[in-house]
Amino acid sequence: xxxxxxxxxxxxxxxxxxxxxxxxxxxxxxxxxxxxxxxxxxxxxxxxxxxxxxxxxxxxxxxxxxxxxxxxxxxxxxxxxxxxxxxxxxxxxxxxxxxxxxxxxxxxxxxxxxxxxxxxxxxxxxxxxxxxxxxxxxxxxxxxxxxxxxxxxxxxxxxxxxxxxxxxxxxxxxxxxxxxxxxxxxxxxxxxxxxxxxxxxxxxxxxxxxxxxxxxxxxxxxxxxxxxxxxxxxxxxxxxxxxxxxxxxxxxxxxxxxxxxxxxxxxxxxxxxxxxxxxxxxxxxxxxxxxxxxxxxxxxxxxxxxxxxxxxxxxxxxxxxxxxxxxxxxxxxxxxxxxxxxxxxxxxxxxxxxxxxxxxxxxxxxxxxxxxxxxxxxxxxxxxxxxxxxxxxxxxxxxxxxxxxxxxxxxxxxxxxxxxxxxxxxxxxxxxxxxxxxxxxxxxxxxxxxxxxxxxxxxxxxxxxxxxxxxxxxxxxxxxxxxxxxxxxxxxxxxxxxxxxxxxxxxxxxxxxxxxxxxxxxxxxxxxxxxxxxxxxxxxxxxxxxxxxxxxxxxxxxxxxxxxxxxxxxxx
Amino acid sequence: xxxxxxxxxxxxxxxxxxxxxxxxxxxxxxxxxxxxxxxxxxxxxxxxxxxxxxxxxxxxxxxxxxxxxxxxxxxxxxxxxxxxxxxxxxxxxxxxxxxxxxxxxxxxxxxxxxxxxxxxxxxxxxxxxxxxxxxxxxxxxxxxxxxxxxxxxxxxxxxxxxxxxxxxxxxxxxxxxxxxxxxxxxxxxxxxxxxxxxxxxxxxxxxxxxxxxxxxxxxxxxxxxxxxxxxxxxxxxxxxxxxxxxxxxxxxxxxxxxxxxxxxxxxxxxxxxxxxxxxxxxxxxxxxxxxxxxxxxxxxxxxxxxxxxxxxxxxxxxxxxxxxxxxxxxxxxxxxxxxxxxxxxxxxxxxxxx
Numbered sequence: 020x021x022x023x024x025x026x027x028x029x030x031x032x033x034x035x036x037x038x039x040x041x042x043x044x045x046x047x048x049x050x051x052x053x054x055x056x057x058x059x060x061x062x063x064x065x066x067x068x069x070x071x072x073x074x075x076x077x078x079x080x081x082x083x084x085x086x087x088x089x090x091x092x093x094x095x096x097x098x099x100x101x102x103x104x105x106x107x108x109x110x111x112x113x114x115x116x117x118x119x120x121x122x123x124x125x126x127x128x129x130x131x132x133x134x135x136x137x138x139x140x141x142x143x144x145x146x147x148x149x150x151x152x153x154x155x156x157x158x159x160x161x162x163x164x165x166x167x168x169x170x171x172x173x174x175x176x177x178x179x180x181x182x183x184x185x186x187x188x189x190x191x192x193x194x195x196x197x198x199x200x201x202x203x204x205x206x207x208x209x210x211x212x213x214x215x216x217x218x219x220x221x222x223x224x225x226x227x228x229x230x231x232x233x234x235x236x237x238x239x240x241x242x243x244x245x246x247x248x249x250x251x252x253x254x255x256x257x258x259x260x261x262x263x264x265x266x267x268x269x270x271x272x273x274x275x276x277x278x279x280x281x282x283x284x285x286x287x288x289x290x291x292x293x294x295x296x297x298x299x300x301x302x303x304x305x306x307x308x309x310x311x312x313x314x315x316x317x318x319x320x321x322x323x324x325x326x327x328x329x330x331x332x333x334x335x336x337x338x339x340x341x342x343x344x345x346x347x348x349x350x351x352x353x354x355x356x357x358x359x360x361x362x363x364x365x366x367x368x369x370x371x372x373x374x375x376x377x378x379x380x381x382x383x384x385x386x387x388x389x390x391x392x393x394x395x396x397x398x399x400x401x402x403x404x405x406x407x408x409x410x411x412x413x414x415x416x417x418x419x420x421x422x423x424x425x426x427x428x429x430x431x432x433x434x435x436x437x438x439x440x441x442x443x444x445x446x447x448x449x450x451x452x453x454x455x456x457x458x459x460x461x462x463x464x465x466x467x468x469x470x471x472x473x474x475x476x477x478x479x480x481x482x483x484x485x486x487x488x489x490x491x492x493x494x495x496x497x498x499x500x501x502x503x504x505x506x507x508x509x510x511x512x513x514x515x516x517x518x519x520x521x522x523x524x525x526x527x528x529x530x531x532x533x534x535x536x537x538x539x540x541x542x543x544x545x546x547x548x549x550x551x552x553x554x555x556x557x558x559x560x561x562x563x564x565x566x567x568x569x570x571x572x573x574x575x576x577x578x579x580x581x582x583x584x585x586x587x588x589x590x591x
Numbered sequence: 592x593x594x595x596x597x598x599x600x601x602x603x604x605x606x607x608x609x610x611x612x613x614x615x616x617x618x619x620x621x622x623x624x625x626x627x628x629x630x631x632x633x634x635x636x637x638x639x640x641x642x643x644x645x646x647x648x649x650x651x652x653x654x655x656x657x658x659x660x661x662x663x664x665x666x667x668x669x670x671x672x673x674x675x676x677x678x679x680x681x682x683x684x685x686x687x688x689x690x691x692x693x694x695x696x697x698x699x700x701x702x703x704x705x706x707x708x709x710x711x712x713x714x715x716x717x718x719x720x721x722x723x724x725x726x727x728x729x730x731x732x733x734x735x736x737x738x739x740x741x742x743x744x745x746x747x748x749x750x751x752x753x754x755x756x757x758x759x760x761x762x763x764x765x766x767x768x769x770x771x772x773x774x775x776x777x778x779x780x781x782x783x784x785x786x787x788x789x790x791x792x793x794x795x796x797x798x799x800x801x802x803x804x805x806x807x808x809x810x811x812x813x814x815x816x817x818x819x820x821x822x823x824x825x826x827x828x829x830x831x832x833x834x835x836x837x838x839x840x841x842x843x844x845x846x847x848x849x850x851x852x853x854x855x856x857x858x859x860x861x862x863x864x865x866x867x868x869x870x871x872x873x874x875x876x877x878x879x880x881x882x883x884x885x886x887x888x889x890x891x892x893x894x895x896x897x898x899x900x901x902x903x904x905x906x907x908x909x910x911x912x913x914x915x916x917x918x919x920x921x922x923x924x925x926x927x928x929x930x931x932x933x934x935x936x937x938x939x940x941x942x943x944x945x
Contacts, residue, residue, distance in 0.1 A: 027931075032602050113596065189602065261931060274932035352602035359596050373601075380601050387608050387666055388708030392874045394606070396881075397824070401931040404879055407923070407939075422941040424930040432600030439606045446598045 021223075021249050024269040026262050028400040029254040030433045032189050032353065034229060038319040039192045039312040044200055045322045047336055049123050053095050053327030055081065056108045057117045059366040060156035061163045062088030067119055073100045076130040078303055081119050084151055090164050091154045093303040094121055095325035097128040109330075109349050109363040111356035118364070121327070134301035143215040146298060153297030154304045154367070159183060159258075159287030160350065162368040165294065168286070169215050171279035177216045181267055181278075181285040182209055184226040184233065185258030188351030191371040193308040194288040196321040198226075198233035201292060206240040208295035216284060222246045223267050227253040255353060256431040260285050262400055274427055289370070309365055311337050313374035315344035324365050331361040333372055345380050348373040352380060353432045387440035395434035395444065401427050405434035405444050412447040417455050425451060528590075535587040542580035549573035612667035614820055615869070618813035619674055622865060625809035626678065629802030630734040631746030633682020636756050637689050638674050644693035645673035652702040668707045672696050675715040675869055679862060679909070680722070682734045683747075683767070686756050688726055692718035712916045713876045716909040723909065731905075733770045734762075736802030739791050741765040771800035771860045772905040775852055783846030783853065799859035807864040814868025823874065826881045827888035828867040832858060834892025842900060851900030866895070866908035876916045883919075883926035890922075891915045 058064035065082035075081060075094040082092035102120040107113065135141050135149070151166040171177060186194040198205060213222055224241070226234060228250045237248055251257065251266055261272045263285065270281055278285050289307060296302045305326055312319040317338035324333065330347065348355040349369055365372075395405035403424055411419040428448050435444045503516075553569040626634040649669040653660045676692055696718030704710045723730045737746065744765055747755060754760035769777075771792045778786045787793040791801070798804045818825060839854040846853070857863060862870070871877060871891050878887035891911045898907030924939040 030604070032604070111596075111598070265931070271932050273934075274930070276932075346597050346601065348599075348601055350599075353600040355599055355601065357597045357601070375601075380603075383597060383603075384607075385662070387662075388706065390608060390611075390668075390708050390875050391877075391879055392611065392822070393824070393879060393881075394821070396879070396928075397821070402928045403930055404927065407879055418942060419939060422937055422939050423927065424933065424937065427930045427932055430599075435600050436602060437604050437606060439608045439611050441603065441607065443598055445600065449598075 021247055022269075023249060023251040023266050026254070026257065026265055026400050027402050028398045028433060029256065030398050030436050031253070032255060032436060034253070035190045035312070036192050036195070036229070039190070039310050039321060040196060042320050044196050044308055045320055047322050047324065047328070047333065049096050049125075049127060049325060050328055050332045051123055052101070053098075053121045053123065053325060054106050054118045054329065054364045055092055055095065055121065055327040056106075056364060056366055057082050057092060057119065058108075059092070059162060059326070059368065060090050061161060062086070062090075062167075064117065065089060065092045065154075067103050067117075069100050069103075069119065071100050071103055074098070074124075075100060075121065076128050078130045078132065078305060080152070080303070081121075084164075088164055088167055089151075090156050090166075091152050091303070092119070093154055093305050095305040095327050096121065096123050097126050098122045098124040107360050107363050109356075109358065109366055109369060113359035132301035134299045136299060138211050138298050139214055143217070146211065146215050149298055150294055152303070153293070155290060155293050155297060156304075156367055157287055158289035158293060158307060158367055158370070160354070160368055160370070162366075165286070165290055168279075168284060169212065171284070175279045176282060177219050177279065177284050178282040179221040179223065179268060179284070180209075180212060180216055180219045181263060181283060182222070182224040182288060182291060183258060183260070183263055183285055184224055184230075184288045185263055186230070186288075187227060187253070187255045187258035188353050188355075188371075189255070190312050190373050191310050191351045192312075193310045193321055193370045195230050195233050196310075197288060197292055197308050198230070199236050202233075202236040203240050204295045205288060205292055206237070206244065206246065207299065208291035208293075209246055210244070211294055211298050212284075212286060212291065219282075219284075221268075224248045225257075225263050225267050226250050227257060229253040256400055256429070256433065259400065259429050259431060261429065274424070304367060307365070307367060307369070309333070309369055310371040311374075312371065313344070313348075314376040314379055315340050315374040324369075326367060327364045329362055329364055330358060330372055333365070334361060334374060339374060340376075343376045344374050345377045345382065346375070348375075353436065354430065383443070384441045386442045389440055389442055392439060394437045394439065398433040398437050400431060400433065401429060403428060408451075409442060409444055409447055412451040415451075415454065417451075417458060420451055420455065425455070428452075532587070532590055535583065535590055539580070539583045539587055542576065542583045546573065546576040546580050549576045608666045608668075611822060612671050614817065614822060615671050616667065616674060618816045619678060619810075619869065621812040622806055622809035622869075623678065625802075625805040626682070629736045629738075629805060630682045631737075632749045632752040633684070633734055633756070634678060636752055637680045637682065637684070638677030640686055640689040640756075641673035641677040641680075641693040642670055644690045645669040645676075645697045648694050648697045649702065652698060653706075656702075656706075663706065666707060669697055669701075672701065672714045672718075675865075676718050678865065678869075679715065679719050681730060681732055683752060683755050683762060684729050684732070685758055688722055688729050689756075691725075692722045694718075695721045708875055710875055711919075713870060713873050713912050716870060716912045716916075719909045720913060723904075731770075731773065732767050733773075735766055735768045736792075738795060738801050739768075770905065771803055771856070772852075772899065775856065776899075776905045780848055782848050783843075783850045787846075787853075793856075799853075799855045803861070804859040807859040810864035810868055814864065814872075817868065817872070823872045824881055824884065826884040827871050827877060830885045830888030831867045831871055831892040831895070832863070834889045835863065835896050838893065838896040838900075842896075851896075857896065857899065861899075861906035862908040863895070866891070866912065870908060870912050871915070876912075876919065878919045878922040878926065880923070880926045880928050882928065883922045886922050886926060887915055887919060890918060 063085040066085045067082045069075060069081045077094060077097045079094045080091050081094050084091045098121045101122045105115040106118040108116045147166040147170055155165045156162040157165060184194055234250055241248055249267055256262055257266055264270060264272055264283055272278060293304045306323050308321050309324045310321050311333050347358045349358055350371055389406055389409055391406045399405055408423055408425055430445050432445050549572045553573050556566055556569050646669050650660050650664060653663045673693055676696055680689060696714040700712055700714040700717035701710045744763055755762050774790050774792055775786055793800055795801050796804055814828060835857055836854050839857040842851055843853060844850050871888060878884050894911035894914055895907045898904055898910055927936050927939055929936040
């Protein structure tokens with residue numbers, strides 16, 4: 020058996036996984052309307068490429084990927100586009116975001132397409148574009164565009180591919196169910212990834228030992244493939260990317276770096292399955308396995324849910340009892356977020372809908388004072404001091420928070436889980452992270468403004484200095500001149516000095532000729548103008564007086580022209 | 592349909608502060624039993640008086656601070672402080688000593704600093720030290736252990752004990768005497784062996800000193816219960832006891848007249864075990880990280896030993912704990928754990944460049 024490493028901390032909350040695994044993955048009737056958000060991934064939101072009123076087929080692209088860190092979006096069934104507008108989406112803030120609404124035509128008709136059976140002879144770059152075009156983003160929770168992750172560049176060679184089948188959160192069984200039923204397709208997906216990454220030397224499937232059926236389902240398919248199936252003791256949060264990398268390789272991901280920096284790529288099981296479907300079967304990501312669980316639902320089960328299906332649709336089909344339900348959570352009980360509305364759609368990252376009753380997950384009790392018991396520090400998987408972070412978070416002491424490595428907190432919630440004083444620690448950390456980020460942005464802004472101001476000040480000072488230098492030079496010259504005058508005193512010297520100045524002013528012959536020529540030309544011009552004025556005055560029958568003035572001006576101009584001509588002739 | 596918005600995590604372990612405090616109270620039982628067996632009803636009366644005073648004064652202050660009395664009293668922290676003070680005070684000491692100490696612990700050392708979680712010093716030890724300095728006579732008069740009572744004399748029964756505590760009656764001759772650490776300290780000019788042979792407090796003991804050894808072992812059992820329940824980690828207590836043992840081995844010097852006493856005497860006399868498991872483990876006033884708690888525990892062990900050996904007081908747990916409480920924030924600055932993904936541990940005071 021392969022060696023595994025033990026992470027610090029961790030907790031063992033009740034698993035509650037059995038109840039949703041009693042039946043195979045089910046299908047739900049397609050709802051009348053599907054609401055597909057344009058931003059289901061990290062990165063730029065996709066750009067709609069259909070209009071209201073368009074008819075689309077199942078699997079047809081309805082939004083293009085917008086740039087390098089983005090993916091496409093596809094119609095989950097055939098029908099008509101009935102709206103492109105902001106709708107409530109699954110987000111902890113309860114916000115709205117642009118969505119495309121499709122009215123189901125009941126035909127569920129696929130668009131024609133052809134898959135790549137022989138992926139081993141297809142270039143990785145072609146496969147990567149298939150993955151982007153199929154709309155695949157990490158389905159474990161973050162939703163990072165998978166093709167970007169699989170293309171770390173030649174300067175970051177990948178030697179380890181980790182398949183995350185940990186699923187360490189209580190209640191969630193989507194990956195477990197998927198492995199039990201589609202192990203062969205998953206392994207094919209792993210082979211596609213391996214090909215794209217240039218066949219890394221280690222391919223590890225990490226799975227917790229509480230999934231013996233899934234392990235048994237995978238085992239026959241990995242024989243002679245070079246893929247290692249590594250099971251390790253169940254502990255939350257072993258499925259965190261950083262934790263899993265350590266458990267499987269003993270390597271820590273340095274703070275602030277991504278797995279590719281240490282030659283590792285980590286991909287979730289659901290994503291692998293989606294890649295296989297996209298590449299081999301030419302089916303874009305339009306559905307995913309989602310666990311519907313919690314005692315407020317009479318049926319607990321995994322479903323293959325179309326993206327865009329409303330949460331209410333799922334709940335209704337599982338006999339949801341709203342009166343008994345304490346909250347509706349998207350995701351698991353440790354890191355999931357509560358929904359403020361059941362009208363939000365299932366998206367690519369929705370692995371679980373948890374609807375517990377009050378006995379399962381009661382209302383939060385009021386927080387008591389922190390007694391610094393340190394139970395939080397004992398369970399922290401990142402070896403932080405949560406009690407100190409809480410203290411400094413309350414005090415808004417950003418320096419201390421950063422010295423205590425606040426940003427290495429993965430918000431797994433283990434600290435809040437064990438806190439005997441019921442303090443919502445993770446909420447404090449999220450808040451402080453937000454505050455620090457805002458403060459840093461403001462600092463950048465104010466630094467920029469200060470730099471600009473300082474540059475402005477510097478420029479003004481420089482200009483002032485230059486002026487001052489000129490003034491000083493003039494003063495110096497004046498003094499010099501004065502002292503020369505005072506020093507010599509005799510008339511001869513003054514004359515000599517004046518002659519010297521005149522000599523200095525004297526132009527060379529060509530310049531002088533040009534000057535004289537210009538003078539002749541302008542005198543000619545003036546004479547001509549004076550003549551014109553006199554002519555027009557004569558034609559208009561102006562007064563005698565005016566005619567006299569003009570004729571005098573003409574005579575004067577003619578005289579000046581003669582003089583200029585004489586000087587030019589003399590010069591020559 | 593709208594649902595309530597609640598942040599993750601949604602699941603919560605069944606632990607709560609009241610349960611933690613209750614477990615501490617249960618864990619005092621072995622020590623309390625030993626104390627009551629060897630020294631009579633006094634300890635229970637101390638605990639009763641201290642608890643009543645502590646709970647009433649805590650309620651009063653919470654009311655003055657316009658907080659929910661029910662909510663804050665239900666954490667049992669006032670009871671824990673009172674019980675620890677009651678256990679530390681001499682059995683059969685006058686009622687007003689207990690009441691003064693308890694009031695001081697709750698009102699001054701705890702509530703005036705902001706209540707539970709905000710007190711920089713261990714409240715029970717603040718109360719104890721105030722009493723020790725103010726009323727040295729009452730605080731150094733101990734009851735004679737059961738095994739050493741003179742022929743025909745027994746510990747006063749519960750009624751008589753109350754009368755003594757209330758000052759209505761005075762104890763019979765021979766019921767009170769010195770503590771082993773006292774005896775040892777003031778037996779001048781004798782070698783350690785001579786003291787151990789001549790003083791019945793030592794000579795009739797099984798391991799260290801009559802009665803006291805069992806009280807200490809009782810607290811050790813309670814401490815192991817709490818350790819097993821993961822109320823605290825081993826770092827603080829083990830560091831303190833190890834430092835105390837190590838120093839008493841180093842300075843034992845074969846038991847000359849200058850010797851500060853044997854390691855066993857130091858570990859099993861006075862408040863050693865109670866201090867190690869019930870006092871220095873108070874998380875509020877101690878260092879926070881495991882590494883910090885090693886330093887903190889070792890500092891207490893060191894201070895206990897030097898005060899016992901060369902100071903004016905026969906025992907020193909209260910002083911040592913208070914001095915270490917002072918140092919805890921400093922210790923915290925230098926004992927941060929190494930975070931995942933970092934090569935070095937950082938300092939809490941490190942300035943972040945951004």
